Structure formats: C-alpha cells, structure tokens
Amino acid sequence: MDLLLVLLLLSLLWRATISQNTEYGINVQNTVTVQEGLCVSIPCSFYYPQRYKNNKEVHVYWYYTNFWKSYLAATNDPQKSVHTWAKDRFLLTGDPQMDNCSLHVERAQKNDHGSYSIQVKKKNMDQDCTNTISIRVADLTQKPKVYIPKILVSGHQVNLSCTVPGACLGTRITFLWTGTALSSHRFDSQDLTSSQLLFAPQPQDHGTSLTCRVTFKNPSVTTETTAQLRIFYPPQNMKITSWVNGTGPVFPGNTSSLVVLEGESLTLICYTNSKPPATMSWTYGHQILNSTKALDPGVLGLELSKLRNEDSGEYTCQARNSLGHQNYSVRLCVQTVMQKPEVHIPEILESGHQVTLICLVPGACREGKHFTYLWTGTALSSQDSALLNTSELLFTPQSQDHGTNITCHVTFPKARVSTERTVQLRVTYPPQNLTISVSWANQTESHPPATLMWIYGNQVLKSSEALDPGILHLELSKLGPKDRGEYTCQALHPLGSQHHSLRLCVQTCACCLISEENGSWPLIFTLIRGVLMGVSFLLTYGLTWLYYTC
Numbered sequence: 001m002d003l004l005l006v007l008l009l010l011s012l013l014w015r016a017t018i019s020q021n022t023e024y025g026i027n028v029q030n031t032v033t034v035q036e037g038l039c040v041s042i043p044c045s046f047y048y049p050q051r052y053k054n055n056k057e058v059h060v061y062w063y064y065t066n067f068w069k070s071y072l073a074a075t076n077d078p079q080k081s082v083h084t085w086a087k088d089r090f091l092l093t094g095d096p097q098m099d100n101c102s103l104h105v106e107r108a109q110k111n112d113h114g115s116y117s118i119q120v121k122k123k124n125m126d127q128d129c130t131n132t133i134s135i136r137v138a139d140l141t142q143k144p145k146v147y148i149p150k151i152l153v154s155g156h157q158v159n160l161s162c163t164v165p166g167a168c169l170g171t172r173i174t175f176l177w178t179g180t181a182l183s184s185h186r187f188d189s190q191d192l193t194s195s196q197l198l199f200a201p202q203p204q205d206h207g208t209s210l211t212c213r214v215t216f217k218n219p220s221v222t223t224e225t226t227a228q229l230r231i232f233y234p235p236q237n238m239k240i241t242s243w244v245n246g247t248g249p250v251f252p253g254n255t256s257s258l259v260v261l262e263g264e265s266l267t268l269i270c271y272t273n274s275k276p277p278a279t280m281s282w283t284y285g286h287q288i289l290n291s292t293k294a295l296d297p298g299v300l301g302l303e304l305s306k307l308r309n310e311d312s313g314e315y316t317c318q319a320r321n322s323l324g325h326q327n328y329s330v331r332l333c334v335q336t337v338m339q340k341p342e343v344h345i346p347e348i349l350e351s352g353h354q355v356t357l358i359c360l361v362p363g364a365c366r367e368g369k370h371f372t373y374l375w376t377g378t379a380l381s382s383q384d385s386a387l388l389n390t391s392e393l394l395f396t397p398q399s400q401d402h403g404t405n406i407t408c409h410v411t412f413p414k415a416r417v418s419t420e421r422t423v424q425l426r427v428t429y430p431p432q433n434l435t436i437s438v439s440w441a442n443q444t445e446s447h448p449p450a451t452l453m454w455i456y457g458n459q460v461l462k463s464s465e466a467l468d469p470g471i472l473h474l475e476l477s478k479l480g481p482k483d484r485g486e487y488t489c490q491a492l493h494p495l496g497s498q499h500h501s502l503r504l505c506v507q508t509c510a511c512c513l514i515s516e517e518n519g520s521w522p523l524i525f526t527l528i529r530g531v532l533m534g535v536s537f538l539l540t541y542g543l544t545w546l547y548y549t550c
Helices: 002-021 523-548
Strands: 025-028 033-036 041-044 046-048 060-063 070-075 090-092 103-105 114-122 129-138 146-147 158-163 173-179 196-197 211-215 221-228 231-244 247-250 257-261 268-274 279-284 286-294 301-303 313-321 323-335 340-344 355-360 373-375 394-395 406-414 418-423 428-436 439-446 453-458 461-463 471-475 485-493 496-504
Touching: 002 394, 025 114, 025 129, 025 268, 033 041, 041 129, 041 471, 060 090, 103 439, 146 221, 158 173, 158 211, 268 279, 268 313, 268 323, 268 453, 286 301, 340 418, 355 373, 428 485, 428 496, 453 471, 461 471
Parallel strands: 033 129, 231 323, 257 323
Antiparallel strands: 025 046, 041 103, 060 070, 060 114, 090 103, 114 129, 146 158, 158 196, 173 211, 211 221, 231 247, 231 268, 268 301, 279 286, 279 313, 313 323, 340 355, 355 394, 373 406, 406 418, 428 439, 439 471, 453 461, 453 485, 485 496
C-alpha cells in the first residue's frame, strides 16, 4: 500500500513538471466533486507564450465528453451555442482577457457527472491550450445548518435560521420547520416555510427536537437537519412531600401545613425543575438546615427526628439559579396530646340567642382535620348528632340549661388517645314562672337574679336585696279595713320584667264584699242587710201563724 502511494506521488510530480515545462497549458484541478442540487466553482487559468499577450481575442470552451460524442457546456464564443442540458447552469465566471477560464456549475444534476475537456483559443496563436477535468456528482449529503442561540431562555423570543451551505444564489428551495415545540405555538404556515423562524421557547420544550427540512425543486432532492433544544428557565413546579415515621408520603396540600405528634420523626422532600440546575436549601427561620450544589438536581430532603413542640414553625425550601428563584414553605405543628382542649364560650349566654362554641386543640395546632371532635351534654340532647362532630358548634341556650355541663372531646386517631374539657353553662334569662304563695311570699326564676318589689298602690312596700334570690316575703300585721286593696309583686331584670297582682279583703263581719273600697260604706251595707233579714224573718213567722190560726 505504501509503495502504491509513493508511485502515485511520483506520477503527479512528473506530470506537474511536464506541465511547467510546456509553453501552452491550462491550470485546473483533475477532479471536482459536487453534491446533487448544490453549486460548485471550478478555478481555471491558462498560459501561453508572451508574444501573444497583445492579442485580446480569446475564446474558452468547456465540453462534456463521453465515448461517443461531446456536448458544448459553456463558452464565451457568441458563434457557438451550448447544449440545452447545460444552459443557464454552466457559467463562465472568469475573464478570458485576464487568462481566466473558471467555471461555475449551478444545481448540479446526476447527468452532469463525467469528463470535461477545456480548450482556449487565441487569435493567431499557433497552438490551443487544452486540459481535462473530471466532475463527479455525488448524492446529496449536505445537511442544512440550523443556527440556534446557545442560550435559549424560557419566554424570550429568538430568531432561528436555516441555511444550506453550497446552495446556489437564486436556487429555488423550500423550507419546512417541524417539531414538538412548534405544535404548542401558533404559527402561520408561511412562518414555518421560511428560512428564519421567530420562536419563544417554553420550559416544556427542553430536550425536544426541532427539524429544518430543505427541498430543492430542480433537481428534486430533500435534506434536513435536526437539532435538540436546550431551554434555560428558572425553578418552577416546586412541590413538597412528607414521610412521617417512615410511612407515607403525606402531601401537605394547598394549606401548606402539616401536623405531627410529639416524638414522631418526619422527612420533608422538596422537588423542583430548572435549567441550569438550581441550588436548593432548607431553612428554618434564618437558619440553613440543609443545602445542595445540584449534586442531585431538583431534589433535596430534610430529616427531622424526635420532634418536640418547640420544633413547630415554618420550614422553607428555596431553589435558585441564574434566571430566578422559587420558594415553598410548610407550616409544621408538633402536637402535644397530654393537654386538655380549650373551650371558648361567650361570657354572656342569653336564653334564646344563638352563639358559637369553639373547641381548640391545645398547643399551636389548629387544623381540625387531624383530630376528631364530639360535643356532649344535657343541653345538647336535642341537637342532631351529625352536627356535634365539629370544632365549632352552633348552640341556642335555654333557661333550663343554666347550671348544666357541656363537654368537648378531642381524639387523636394516629396516637389513639383522647382528651376532653367540661365547662358549666351560665345562661341569663328574664323573670319567669312568677308565683305568689299563700304564706304571702312571692317567688320567681331568672338569671342573674331579678330585683323583686311589693307595691301597694303607688307605694313600694318592700324590695329584695338578693339575700334570698328569687323570693321576697311581705308581712302584714294587725290587718284592718284600710289594708284592703290590690297588692302587686314586680320582678325587674335587664332582659325583661314580670308582675303578678292579688286583691286583699279584710273581713270585719259575716261577709266581705271583695269589690268594696276602704271607708264606712261596707258597715252601713252590712246593717241594712241585717235589718232586711230580720224583717223577712218576722214576716214569714207572722204569715205562718195566721195560716194555722185561721
């Protein structure tokens, strides 16, 4: 093999030596290769004796030759016509007056493949300059060159371009852009058939492919280039999962909060997506608990063991790269199960007025979905049981509920423990059930106790001093006719009042007219009544005696 290479080099050197020693000749490559559909320029120059320099009339001829015949492909001789197959494609670009015979071939075709002879004729020159060259037309393997900026930032519009090295100026070429990244964008058909494309990349376009397909009309050949998109974008789509005591995961959800029991262990795992990979960190307040330099891009865990109540607070995962940052926080509450719940009841419970009773889990945790509630008590016996399983209870107290107890039970399903708190109801209500006993004492019920008064006419005879709430006695001694009349017991309360009256008659004879007023008239009426009764007796006796006598 080495021997053949040496012989070939010696042959070329010998040919070059012969060429240099010749007075007439053409300098041109032995072989030129062009791909189908592309263009090629072939440098060519000729030389001859100096005595012919002043002769400016010179013609150059390029012939396609085969075993049978030759075809004129290009010339500057106006008396000659080139073959139709080569017309407008084989063009002399050199100036023969400057001893230049260069040729430019456009839109190379397969039938251009072959051997070509070059002749240069100069007027009155006794010998022509000649040489041969082989033009080889290969299959089109040239790929379009797609220019994409090195840095594609999400949301920033860029200009993509597609060119075909070796393509001729004016060649009829059609372009077509395709790719997954283009299907999600709104492009007109003419936008995708241009050599340039305005494109706004998105994060989801990262790693997808973009293809520029080029089609030559004559000859009809197609080639394409596919490039992979590398999109740079700030951290996004951050989420956090949690594992409690090695089980889970438990997703904090939209509330971004998590409740664990005291003594449990917790693992928080933060995920994010970014390009270039973000530096991630876990912080608690101003303290950095854990960080990473993208050794495991997009994932950072935090281990918390044997949690205590003081570990409650906000834990934040932060991801940052050169294009931006993103944060996601979880409010962690470590629940203590030994404390009793807090029951909040308004200081004033008015009978018949609806209020809200609140049961709070002890400590900082207020998320009711981690606990179960149950309200019990005599005052709740008429409530729907489905309405008692809540941390907030709508309750309408009644007067009979005063002094009864109500209890809030809180159960921690995970720990299988429960705690409760019982409070006594203090219900205020206006005076009611006012009664007057025969023992001349009045009695009523209210809360707080009402002010009681005995009234005779416009005179207040006695008022209560809350020593015996709800009862006020009135003692009347040595009653006489002047003590007859209406006695009223009145109960006064901020929420309302109530009164009850009775008529007192002091009997001084055999009868007493309840409707009589004080004074001497009752005695006169009594005497008249006695006289009439005596007369009636005498009349009856006299008539009986006369009857039996007759």
